[in-house]
Amino acid sequence: MVMGMLELKYISHDTAYKVEFELVKRNIVRLVGDIPADTSGFTLSRIGYDDRWDHSGFKTVYRKGDGFIEYSNDGSTHVEPEPQPETDPIPSEPSHEDRIAALEAQLAAYEAAYQEGVNEA
Numbered sequence: 001m002v003m004g005m006l007e008l009k010y011i012s013h014d015t016a017y018k019v020e021f022e023l024v025k026r027n028i029v030r031l032v033g034d035i036p037a038d039t040s041g042f043t044l045s046r047i048g049y050d051d052r053w054d055h056s057g058f059k060t061v062y063r064k065g066d067g068f069i070e071y072s073n074d075g076s077t078h079v080e081p082e083p084q085p086e087t088d089p090i091p092s093e094p095s096h097e098d099r100i101a102a103l104e105a106q107l108a109a110y111e112a113a114y115q116e117g118v119n120e121a
Helices: 096-120
Strands: 002-010 016-025 028-032 042-046 053-055 060-065 068-072
Touching: none
Parallel strands: none
Antiparallel strands: 002 016, 002 042, 016 028, 028 068, 042 053, 060 068
16 A cells, blocks of 8 residues: 655654655555654654654664665564576577487487398398
8 A cells, every 4th residue: 555645753853754655564664755764663644734643663674775665563674585596507409400410320220220130030
């Protein structure tokens, strides 16, 4: 759920910041805007109003990105996924010439086996 522009005030000081607010998960919120990270919790109000919606429990910086900060209220933090090991490349298909050569070798083996069978009879 993304809300329009709101006014954020950290519990530790009275400076107001304009932010967009998004509930990412039950325990994680995202604030988009030019704001510093602060771990004192915060309140939100509509611009021009003194709503002071309490978000004082969101004190842990979950993740910071370009133009946003995510906070959690359960102490959790974002863990980057482990990089996947490089896999061996998929073997390429044999070339047309390689397939022809393999078929010719197989045919030569069959002819040799046939000739041995004819000669023994």
